[in-house]
Amino acid sequence: MPKHSPTSDRLAALAALHDRLLTDDIRARIHQSLADKNNLIAAAAAKLAKKHAFSAAIPDLCAAWKRFLESPLKNDKLCHAKLAIIDALDELQHDDQEIFLDATRYRQLEPAYGGAVDTAIKVRIRGAQALVRLGCREIFFVLSDLLMENEPEARRSAAVILSGLDDERSELLLRQRVIAGDARPENCGDYFRALLSLNPRRSMPFVVRYLDDPDTAIVDEAIIALGESRIPEALDHLKRLFAYTIDGERLGVLILAISLLRSDDAADFLLQIVREQGAKQALAAIDALRIYRDREEIMEKLRQAAESRHDEKLSARLGKMLADPGL
Numbered sequence: 113m114p115k116h117s118p119t120s121d122r123l124a125a126l127a128a129l130h131d132r133l134l135t136d137d138i139r140a141r142i143h144q145s146l147a148d149k150n151n152l153i154a155a156a157a158a159k160l161a162k163k164h165a166f167s168a169a170i171p172d173l174c175a176a177w178k179r180f181l182e183s184p185l186k187n188d189k190l191c192h193a194k195l196a197i198i199d200a201l202d203e204l205q206h207d208d209q210e211i212f213l214d215a216t217r218y219r220q221l222e223p224a225y226g227g228a229v230d231t232a233i234k235v236r237i238r239g240a241q242a243l244v245r246l247g248c249r250e251i252f253f254v255l256s257d258l259l260m261e262n263e264p265e266a267r268r269s270a271a272v273i274l275s276g277l278d279d280e281r282s283e284l285l286l287r288q289r290v291i292a293g294d295a296r297p298e299n300c301g302d303y304f305r306a307l308l309s310l311n312p313r314r315s316m317p318f319v320v321r322y323l324d325d326p327d328t329a330i331v332d333e334a335i336i337a338l339g340e341s342r343i344p345e346a347l348d349h350l351k352r353l354f355a356y357t358i359d360g361e362r363l364g365v366l367i368l369a370i371s372l373l374r375s376d377d378a379a380d381f382l383l384q385i386v387r388e389q390g391a392k393q394a395l396a397a398i399d400a401l402r403i404y405r406d407r408e409e410i411m412e413k414l415r416q417a418a419e420s421r422h423d424e425k426l427s428a429r430l431g432k433m434l435a436d437p438g439l
């Protein structure tokens with residue numbers, strides 16, 4: 113039998129307090145547990161303080177943060193306590209920027225197979241999110257550092273945060289990140305989407321440039337980002353690329369992206385593919401038009417287009433699409 117764990121019992125007891133009304137007993141348990149040397153207990157207490165919006169715990173949370181910075185590999189493996197503390201402080205509207213700035217600079221390298229791993233990535237990200245709330249003047253310096261980190265999660269999170277900051281500095285940082293390149297093509301997709309959401313007019317030509325990138329994965333990310341942008345002008349760029357693309361997989365990505373625009377013009381182009389293109393492209397277009405299932409006039413045009421081909425496979429795919437909303 114596995115050994116009985118007192119820590120597990122204590123964690124379960126703290127978890128059971130989440131759905132109870134905040135009482136003096138629970139307040140005392142939070143204060144006491146935040147002072148505990150066990151990082152898991154302190155983390156659970158921070159989450160409990162957050163759940164109950166117990167702002168009186170802020171001084172204890174700050175003290176616990178400093179305590180777990182000491183001998184962190186021994187006292188707070190995997191940053192369980194530090195992450196829960198920073199998260200709770202932000203949710204409780206703590207207004208001291210310094211603790212969040214400290215969080216954005218914090219790194220914790222822990223032994224791992226093949227070397228070491230930084231377990232403080234989420235701490236830095238959460239600190240940056242708190243600084244956005246506080247309107248910190250240094251936020252773009254913080255996000256610049258995150259955006260250039262080796263850790264993919266940090267870069268992607270920085271892009272998401274920047275997409276919510278309507279400022280030319282956000283665009284400049286994201287452009288520089290794209291130009292510098294990224295080993296993860298999906299990260300470039302995040303940068304493209306963030307740019308298009310910040311300033312579609314200015315960012316469209318920049319993203320379109322990457323439709324001709326030598327890296328096919330980057331091209332695919334640019335295609336999908338243009339589709340997800342729902343910017344009407346994106347359709348012309350996707351149609352032009354479709355016209356000279358012969359790769360089957362790339363054509364499939366283009367068809368998907370065009371459907372994501374969710375416009376009447378995009379639907380008309382997909383219907384044209386069903387009527388005029390090869391069977392493989394027509395099947396992909398039928399699948400892509402599923403997004404318009406609630407548009408009766410488009411579905412009627414699709415039926416007519418499929419029937420004009422006199423192709424059993426197309427008719428069968430259309431029938432399945434109409435009958436199965438989960439396709």
